[in-house]
Amino acid sequence: MATIKDVARKAGVSTATVSAVMNDTAFVSPELRARVVTAIRELRYEPSLAARNLRRSRSQLIALAVADLSNPFYARIVWSAEAAVAAWGYSLVLFNSDEKPDTERRILSRIRTLGCDGMVLVPVGAANQYQPHEFEGMATVLLGRAIEGNSADTVTIDNREAGRQAVDYLLDLGHRRIGSITGPMQLSTSKGRLDGMIDAMAARGLAPQPGHIRSGEFREEAAYSVARDMMGSPDRPTAIYVANGVMAIGVMRAVADLGLRCPQDISIASTDTVAGAGGLKPRLTRTEHPIADMTNEALRLLVDRIEERVSEPVRSIVFQPALIVGESCMPLRGNAG
Amino acid sequence: MATIKDVARKAGVSTATVSAVMNDTAFVSPELRARVVTAIRELRYEPSLAARNLRRSRSQLIALAVADLSNPFYARIVWSAEAAVAAWGYSLVLFNSDEKPDTERRILSRIRTLGCDGMVLVPVGAANQYQPHEFEGMATVLLGRAIEGNSADTVTIDNREAGRQAVDYLLDLGHRRIGSITGPMQLSTSKGRLDGMIDAMAARGLAPQPGHIRSGEFREEAAYSVARDMMGSPDRPTAIYVANGVMAIGVMRAVADLGLRCPQDISIASTDTVAGAGGLKPRLTRTEHPIADMTNEALRLLVDRIEERVSEPVRSIVFQPALIVGESCMPLRGNAG
DNA sequence: AGACTTCAGCGAAACGATTAGCTATCAGGG
């Protein structure tokens, strides 16, 4: 690799002039500029970010740490984030914490060492696992999941509203015995969605049966076994609200394996499913999240911080879910119940 | 941020000693080592990668540039790659060329500037768009798609075999009018799969009708419109081999929109579909690729190169596809014929 | 005891860029 010195020598100028040409940071006479430009081209000179960053203490790197790369929801976030990061002139360093707080801790330290200019984090731990000032000294935006009492910018969805919308819809169809399969209760998303469900039922003087509320990992397999268990019992619910997209797939598989039909025997509604998820049949009734918008917003906030265009202490942006009606729910009278 | 100098001052030693302790690169007496270690802890010292990399001319970064992040196939690669890269002690910088050669060119230059130690590339251009020595000076592995006459290590699938397997299966079911919707012909994957199809038919003295072979972008929308067009004509094929997973989804949608049923009215087989793609119904008959293995192998080759454990000029590894029978194909007599 | 090894630890020179501050040139005014 050619260095700035090689270019300077070849063009017969000082490195300062080459730098000025590269960064357009001072006036350089047309003649010299031309010499420099040709030298750059002929030597195929590309500045070393390592050196530039050392000097400027900037890395042009933005880290994204998601909770589970195998989940299409996060794959979608990665897609949007890559585009947004590139558009802002940075590059994306990707990490997968795989829903493991230990892995996340290692990732956070790695991000620091790499000297990333900022990071977007989908936190996987309970609020109390983070130090109060965990994110100080590094521009940070929390995406999707909130950490209570934390000092970082946050972009989330209104999870409570999502749960409310989905369960309201099931209630409108006449369902009363409604179950829920939700994620780990220490996560703001799981808790919010369940609260929304309880809200919706309470508004009609109802409450879910304790045995019909089950939480587990945000994974297809976990949902599958929980669903098999719940649906195998005689007083099984007539409708289920599943708190996330991949879990919904597990639930549908469990339902099919039990010889039940969806929606005839059981209605299923879910949240955060990726749009048009691979032609799933029947198409899920679900609340969708504006993933791309949320991700773009997260990066806007982050770049604002990095480039110090902003001083407010903490900004928190909440998006609204939208109910998308598919074919996975039926009015109750179609059921045995 | 504390620097190595601060640590050295605090511990009353030279920076060289601190460095030796950090990297375990020279013997340091237990006493001094202890002083250094406590100083490091008390100052919360973390070495700056920018400086270290400048000195070592290493970045600990591995770039991955995929062709289309919206395609679950590549999302799967990203997932595997992140894990493998982390396991080797590097971090992953992700890029999406979005099947655009221009974007890819910018990405390659960015990767150089970032000083990544190596890169895994899913190339999007025709072979002649690359200079013969395009990848010299940077450890490179091409993944999924080959570039003829190129000098980089390559990990691919036997595309010809994939096409052969899928179409053989359709032929075994009695189909004779078989069509194909495939990707851009300048890509080794598209060409190989189509060649395999032609092989399979030739082996039985058959050849596809010209109008039944159509190529287009590797995207759902492109496949949708091509499929609508092809299936709308009176001499439509009785079976279609679709050259990639997302295209298969588009084709199934087109088939449904035309009021046709799969597999009763038309059999569909595809290649490179992601396993268990979101519960698609009917489940596709397809050739699957060992994506995780391929990605791991690509990174093994890459790290070999980076750490200079290898000297052979070019290594090329070809994986074999496996036919997975789903429910999207039926014997011909079930059809109009 | 003198000569020779050994080796813990230090000092200082890189790495490749940016940038503050300086020099030298030139035009124009008195």
Add this chain to the structure above:
DNA sequence: CCCTGATAGCTAATCGTTTCGCTGAAGTCT
């Protein structure tokens, strides 16, 4: 003709590490 002011371009310091080569104390051998 000299002085001033403007400014194009240079010199050299700097960023935070690693690492080469050196020093000097201690140990070993004859």
